[in-house]
Amino acid sequence: MSRTRAPHETVERALELSRADSTVVIADETSTANLRWAGNALTTNGATRGRSLTVVATVDGATGTAAGVVSRSAVTDDDLEPLVRAAEEAARRSPAAEDARPLPTGTAASAASAAGGQRFTEPPARTSPAVFGAFAPALGETFARAAAAGRELFGYAEHAVVSTYLGTSSGLRLRHDQPAGSVDLNAKSHARTRSAFVTVPTDGFTDVDPRALDEALAGRLAWAERRVDLPAGRYETLLPPSSVADLLIYQQWMADGRKAHDGRTVFSAPGGGTRVGERLTGLPVTLWSDPAALGLASSPFVVARSSADAFGPAASVFDNGLPLGRTEWIAGGELRRLVTTRHTAEVTGLPVAPVPGNLLLDAGGTGTLDDLVAGTERGLLLTSLWYIREVDPKNLLLTGLTRDGVYLVENGEVTAAVNNFRFNESPVDVLARATGASARVRTLSREWGESFPRVEMPALRVPAFHMSSVSPGV
Numbered sequence: 001m002s003r004t005r006a007p008h009e010t011v012e013r014a015l016e017l018s019r020a021d022s023t024v025v026i027a028d029e030t031s032t033a034n035l036r037w038a039g040n041a042l043t044t045n046g047a048t049r050g051r052s053l054t055v056v057a058t059v060d061g062a063t064g065t066a067a068g069v070v071s072r073s074a075v076t077d078d079d080l081e082p083l084v085r086a087a088e089e090a091a092r093r094s095p096a097a098e099d100a101r102p103l104p105t106g107t108a109a110s111a112a113s114a115a116g117g118q119r120f121t122e123p124p125a126r127t128s129p130a131v132f133g134a135f136a137p138a139l140g141e142t143f144a145r146a147a148a149a150g151r152e153l154f155g156y157a158e159h160a161v162v163s164t165y166l167g168t169s170s171g172l173r174l175r176h177d178q179p180a181g182s183v184d185l186n187a188k189s190h191a192r193t194r195s196a197f198v199t200v201p202t203d204g205f206t207d208v209d210p211r212a213l214d215e216a217l218a219g220r221l222a223w224a225e226r227r228v229d230l231p232a233g234r235y236e237t238l239l240p241p242s243s244v245a246d247l248l249i250y251q252q253w254m255a256d257g258r259k260a261h262d263g264r265t266v267f268s269a270p271g272g273g274t275r276v277g278e279r280l281t282g283l284p285v286t287l288w289s290d291p292a293a294l295g296l297a298s299s300p301f302v303v304a305r306s307s308a309d310a311f312g313p314a315a316s317v318f319d320n321g322l323p324l325g326r327t328e329w330i331a332g333g334e335l336r337r338l339v340t341t342r343h344t345a346e347v348t349g350l351p352v353a354p355v356p357g358n359l360l361l362d363a364g365g366t367g368t369l370d371d372l373v374a375g376t377e378r379g380l381l382l383t384s385l386w387y388i389r390e391v392d393p394k395n396l397l398l399t400g401l402t403r404d405g406v407y408l409v410e411n412g413e414v415t416a417a418v419n420n421f422r423f424n425e426s427p428v429d430v431l432a433r434a435t436g437a438s439a440r441v442r443t444l445s446r447e448w449g450e451s452f453p454r455v456e457m458p459a460l461r462v463p464a465f466h467m468s469s470v471s472p473g474v
Contacts (some may be wrong), residue, residue: 041143058097102344135208238460260348362458383407
């Protein structure tokens, strides 16, 4: 029977087997636990474990260095050598890579990894259904309260921990454990004619109160007892932190320095170059990433399983292990950085700024979303966006739908539910037009939260938000 090694042993063995000129090996160990419920009753629960291995082999040739990347799951000892050979063969068949650079060396990233006690040879972190020890009983009590009030609750809770082990032929041995959890809760009126939804992040389920979430949704269902139909048009709109995250995460994914330098994006300057140094908004906006951000910690070093820029900013497998620190993308309303690899930094003349693992936005506000509502004479309050797609990269125009609650605000109070809309807006324009903000809070994007869960955002007041058509969605 084939042996399954410990993750760090797998990395070391793959490096030993390699005949390439340089090699990167990334082992990911994933542990998850989940709960699902419908109609005020738990329906399923489970726990899973998974393993994947990525080998990056590079081969030097007459025209440059080529890279081959192969990833597989459930890798055993017998699978290791064929996997390594497949990566080497892929490199030999590939053209020279324009982003080829010597692999990072040194101890900076190793020190960053070890600072949190995440040593390379330790076993992977695990989660289990025990993480729901306090949450599950509280959820049961919430079911009873909701049923007594004529509400039905549906939803899903998941907790995951991914331990990533990165080793290179240049001597780096790095380790990072990344916890992530979330709760999706949908409340429906007894006749299912009204619906409200919330999604919240958590790392350990000790900070999530399902009763409080249900009470908030009950309030939204009560707002929806009165219904007002409005036409498409431009409305003063209050975007909650989760919807701001929907827009700003996508903006950051499109903030690629090379594409901007080549004149292909909203961050391209007329006549050539980029808009770095240009003021984008009148608010004192700071948008930044920091692997050490409190409550939002992410990998302190680059983990790139491919070199790709078809969607989002470019990454480079040759940058694996490069140390990451705080990066300010916008400061004082001024664009300061765009995403670059070592290669695209050289091409554009911009500083090296790899793809981040978290995103934080501060727009100078100190109050809450409720405070923004109280200061609104007439406008719309959104609760969530979904099905967001890009329409025009030159101005980053996005389209999407509202869902599970659009509400009318009149004289500082929510007075009714409103029909859903399709919207057409650019996140860059939204920031430029925003006239008010709350304090930032940890939140979860409904659209992108599964792939990018570590964000802090404020709510924003946006005049003339473009609701381009009425949507029949609930």
